[in-house]
Amino acid sequence: MSAEWTQSGAEILLRALKDQGVEVIFGYPGGAVLPIYDALFQQNAIRHILVRHEQAAVHAAEGYARSTGKVGVVLVTSGPGATNAVTGLVDALMDSIPLVCLTGQVPTHLIGNDAFQEADTTGITRPATKHNYLVKRGEDLARVVHEAFYVARSGRPGPVVVDLPKDIVINKAPYAEPAVQHASYRPRTEPDLGQIAKAVALMKQAKRPMIYAGGGVINAGPAASDALTRLARMTGFPVTNTLMGLGCYPASDPQFLGMLGMHGTYEANLAMHGCDMLLAVGARFDDRVTGRLNAFSPDSRKIHIDIDGSSINKNVPVEVPIIADAGKALAALVAAWQASDAPSDKPALASWWRQIDTWRGKDSLKFTQNMARGGIIKPQYAIQRLFEITRARSKDVFITTEVGQHQMWAAQHFHFDKPNRWMTSGGLGTMGYGLPAAMGVQIAYPDACVIDIAGEASILMNIQEMGTLAQYRLPVKVFILNNQYMGMVRQWQELLHGSRYSETYSAALPDFVKLADSFHATGMRAQSVDELDAVINAMLDCPTAVIADIAVDQAENCFPMIPSGAAHNEMLLGPEHEESGAGITDAGMALV
Amino acid sequence: MPALPMQAWRWSDRCCLLPILTRQGMTPPRPDHTFPRTLVYPMLSPTDTTPRSATISVLVDNESGVLARVIGLFSGRGYNIDSLTVAPVDAAGLHSRINVVTSGTSMVIEQIKAQLDRLVPVHRVADLTMDGPHVARELALIKVIGTGERRVEAMRIADTFRAHVVDTTLGSFVFELTGATDKIDAFIELMRDLGLAEVSRSGIAALARGSRVI
Ligand SMILES: Cc1cc2nc3c(=O)[nH]c(=O)nc-3n(C[C@H](O)[C@H](O)[C@H](O)COP(=O)(O)OP(=O)(O)OC[C@H]3O[C@@H](n4cnc5c(N)ncnc54)[C@H](O)[C@@H]3O)c2cc1C
Ligand SMILES: Cc1ncc(C[n+]2csc(CCOP(=O)(O)OP(=O)(O)O)c2C)c(N)n1
Numbered sequence: 001m002s003a004e005w006t007q008s009g010a011e012i013l014l015r016a017l018k019d020q021g022v023e024v025i026f027g028y029p030g031g032a033v034l035p036i037y038d039a040l041f042q043q044n045a046i047r048h049i050l051v052r053h054e055q056a057a058v059h060a061a062e063g064y065a066r067s068t069g070k071v072g073v074v075l076v077t078s079g080p081g082a083t084n085a086v087t088g089l090v091d092a093l094m095d096s097i098p099l100v101c102l103t104g105q106v107p108t109h110l111i112g113n114d115a116f117q118e119a120d121t122t123g124i125t126r127p128a129t130k131h132n133y134l135v136k137r138g139e140d141l142a143r144v145v146h147e148a149f150y151v152a153r154s155g156r157p158g159p160v161v162v163d164l165p166k167d168i169v170i171n172k173a174p175y176a177e178p179a180v181q182h183a184s185y186r187p188r189t190e191p192d193l194g195q196i197a198k199a200v201a202l203m204k205q206a207k208r209p210m211i212y213a214g215g216g217v218i219n220a221g222p223a224a225s226d227a228l229t230r231l232a233r234m235t236g237f238p239v240t241n242t243l244m245g246l247g248c249y250p251a252s253d254p255q256f257l258g259m260l261g262m263h264g265t266y267e268a269n270l271a272m273h274g275c276d277m278l279l280a281v282g283a284r285f286d287d288r289v290t291g292r293l294n295a296f297s298p299d300s301r302k303i304h305i306d307i308d309g310s311s312i313n314k315n316v317p318v319e320v321p322i323i324a325d326a327g328k329a330l331a332a333l334v335a336a337w338q339a340s341d342a343p344s345d346k347p348a349l350a351s352w353w354r355q356i357d358t359w360r361g362k363d364s365l366k367f368t369q370n371m372a373r374g375g376i377i378k379p380q381y382a383i384q385r386l387f388e389i390t391r392a393r394s395k396d397v398f399i400t401t402e403v404g405q406h407q408m409w410a411a412q413h414f415h416f417d418k419p420n421r422w423m424t425s426g427g428l429g430t431m432g433y434g435l436p437a438a439m440g441v442q443i444a445y446p447d448a449c450v451i452d453i454a455g456e457a458s459i460l461m462n463i464q465e466m467g468t469l470a471q472y473r474l475p476v477k478v479f480i481l482n483n484q485y486m487g488m489v490r491q492w493q494e495l496l497h498g499s500r501y502s503e504t505y506s507a508a509l510p511d512f513v514k515l516a517d518s519f520h521a522t523g524m525r526a527q528s529v530d531e532l533d534a535v536i537n538a539m540l541d542c543p544t545a546v547i548a549d550i551a552v553d554q555a556e557n558c559f560p561m562i563p564s565g566a567a568h569n570e571m572l573l574g575p576e577h578e579e580s581g582a583g584i585t586d587a588g589m590a591l592v
Numbered sequence: 593m594p595a596l597p598m599q600a601w602r603w604s605d606r607c608c609l610l611p612i613l614t615r616q617g618m619t620p621p622r623p624d625h626t627f628p629r630t631l632v633y634p635m636l637s638p639t640d641t642t643p644r645s646a647t648i649s650v651l652v653d654n655e656s657g658v659l660a661r662v663i664g665l666f667s668g669r670g671y672n673i674d675s676l677t678v679a680p681v682d683a684a685g686l687h688s689r690i691n692v693v694t695s696g697t698s699m700v701i702e703q704i705k706a707q708l709d710r711l712v713p714v715h716r717v718a719d720l721t722m723d724g725p726h727v728a729r730e731l732a733l734i735k736v737i738g739t740g741e742r743r744v745e746a747m748r749i750a751d752t753f754r755a756h757v758v759d760t761t762l763g764s765f766v767f768e769l770t771g772a773t774d775k776i777d778a779f780i781e782l783m784r785d786l787g788l789a790e791v792s793r794s795g796i797a798a799l800a801r802g803s804r805v806i
């Protein structure tokens with residue numbers, strides 16, 4: 001040990017975090033991380049938020065990261081602390097969320113010994129993270145922490161675990177500044193201009209163009225959303241978003257066709273099916289989006305911008321791959337489109353828009369709300385009112401969701417004009433994500449309106465976080481669309497398993513109003529349509545955390561729906577639509 | 593058992609413990625032919641289906657866990673490993689070279705390379721099969737037990753294959769053979785009738801021909 005090492009590993013760790021700009025850590029203490037908690041206690045630069053379950057710490061960090069664009073930081077103890085965090089890590093991996101998760105570990109000399117609260121954390125989290133480290137020498141500590149942040153936020157973002165044996169954080173260690181360049185990991189961010197030129201040539205020739213933009217545009221930062229909007233306005237091309245991309249293009253813009261995919265709009269899916277040029281940006285051709293692959297956008301020439309080479313040609317072969325940051329590539333496309341004097345096919349585009357408008361005319365998201373006193377609340381209507389009332393109040397609104405039908409209805413009926421306002425678990429589909437994620441957002445934006453649109457089943461998966469809300473006085477609003485069913489699963493059972501509702505009814509739900517009360521929050525309930533607005537307003541006016549229990553129609557299904565394995569033009573529309581149940585046979589005919 | 597707490601909701605008559613039967617006049621979509629009865633997670637049907645073999649070389653940081661990462665990637669994503677070798681390749685022992693022989697459709701091979709390339713400790717990935725001619729060799733130790741005519745015949749065949757005898761007793765040989773995989777396969781096949789007892793193979797080491805390096 002060198003004489004000039006004056007700080008403990010824990011102090012070095014916190015110094016590295018500070019130099020990385022960390023302001024908040026979400027965590028939960030335990031034996032292996034006690035020295036780190038001791039160091040935290042003795043400083044003021046970094047705030048620690050004590051969650052009630054390690055999974056929630058990770059989701060909270062995800063909410064924080066997604067809403068701010070910063071790296072979220074988690075601190076958990078060894079063994080059960082680390083294993084509890086795994087679901088959150090996989091969630092962040094699937095949705096490309098930058099996180100650094102610090103896990104305690106037994107002292108180096110005990111590793112492999114089945115010591116108390118030992119788990120092979122790097123082994124368990126290897127496939128659950130973008131990368132992970134076990135720090136075995138104090139000399140490596142600061143370098144590894146800096147590298148972890150670099151890896152988490154560079155290229156395709158993702159979660160990184162740093163496993164910290166207890167002796168490493170106790171013993172003295174040297175500090176190191178962040179390195180200038182990483183030896184092997186240097187993802188490409190600048191687009192190849194030759195590919196950009198090819199892309200513009202395809203775009204200029206297009207008669208039926210389509211832009212399909214995903215979460216990667218949000219990862220690339222607000223400037224990428226601006227560039228996308230500029231490109232769309234300049235070209236006049238229609239735009240659709242994935243679930244993860246919502247907000248990267250303004251939903252109120254007339255060129256926006258809504259979300260695509262399994263529960264996407266009629267117009268977005270048919271435009272995907274019928275287009276002759278598809279520009280995919282920061283989207284990964286997920287199976288919820290493509291439907292049956294051999295029928296996916298069959299007539300289009302495809303351009304794909306993605307920062308991760310492994311996303312390109314993974315599911316769908318593309319003609320012009322562009323490996324680059326979405327923001328940089330979109331800016332290059334804007335410049336190249338302007339510089340090119342090749343004409344674009346304006347008459348064809350106009351007739352394509354006429355076609356799209358007839359699809360739009362179908363109003364595939366429509367539903368009928370019985371407005372009579374005592375009328376049962378349609379879940380879609382509840383979201384629509386939540387959207388309208390929050391918009392009228394013109395406060396910055398952040399929405400998180402749990403997983404299920406309510407999530408899809410939120411995606412369909414709540415509209416986002418800006419990126420980073422919509423936090424949902426898309427890739428892993430983790431029930432229990434929404435409440436802790438909302439917590440993380442509220443920490444980042446103490447004055448904003450943060451709402452978790454929840455299902456009554458999902459909310460119970462991390463309900464303990466109501467305690468965290470109380471401790472830090474976080475006024476998160478939990479808006480439960482209570483159908484007493486695991487609605488999404490029940491819907492599949494109805495449609496695919498002969499309405500045999502096996503184990504999807506929650507027979508002993510808590511009284512959510514009393515539950516809110518016991519957690520020092522405010523509980524409220526709307527049981528019929530005439531009570532809805534008052535409850536929403538009361539919820540938004542309430543200075544504390546709220547659980548609003550909205551009793552909604554139990555029988556409602558989420559439409560449109562492309563059943564797994566079906567094509568975009570084999571969409572199923574809701575009962576509002578005459579031809580529902582027979583598939584959309586006119587869709588093929590409607591294609592130009 | 594105590595009764596479950598009932599909620600005093602006005603619509604509690606609708607919250608029956610049975611599945612929803614009344615659909616408020618709404619006809620649910622019929623589950624039959626309108627729904628392709630496929631898996632919830634449809635099998636991907638790649639466009640080209642003919643698999644090819646690929647020898648991929650990967651230059652990695654020589655750090656603990658790196659091999660686990662590479663192997664985990666193959667097993668986790670369902671790729672084949674037909675052969676795998678790994679050893680440090682510079683004097684300081686900072687870098688290792690991993691050679692993997694795998695097989696799959698060209699889309700899968702491209703995906704494997706892209707997946708390898710994005711691992712943090714990976715410096716370079718090269719598809720030796722695609723990038724031009726290459727040499728691929730492996731070493732095998734082959735134990736043959738036998739006496740008399742069979743022993744003589746084994747020795748004769750070993751000579752033609754240029755196998756070396758690296759251990760011998762009156763009743764056994766250990767042959768050392770280097771070469772392409774099919775040559776080693778052929779030799780082992782011939783030894784089968786001559787007392788083949790045990791085989792140990794190194795797996796493939798490979799380099800591009802000419803002056804190209806990865
Ligand atoms: C119940 C349920 C239903 C669902 N239904 C639908 C549905 O109907 N429609 C739908 O769209 N989704 C749906 N999903 C979500 C779906 O599972 C996927 O999570 C989602 O479609 C993926 O979105 P994405 O393609 O935008 O990719 P993301 O997962 O957001 O991935 C981002 C992509 O962008 C790339 N990228 C990252 N950073 C950058 C950068 N800086 N520059 C360029 N590229 C970058 C990444 O490499 C990656 O390829 C559903 C999920 C659930 C749980
Ligand atoms: C952790 C986890 N377990 C199981 C599932 C499978 N699943 C998806 S949606 C769903 C039901 C969700 O019910 P609820 O929260 O009430 O939402 P609803 O669909 O009724 O709106 C289930 C069980 C999941 N996505 N996540």
Ligand SMILES: [Mg+2]
Nearest residue numbers: 455456485487
């Ligand atoms: Mg429900």
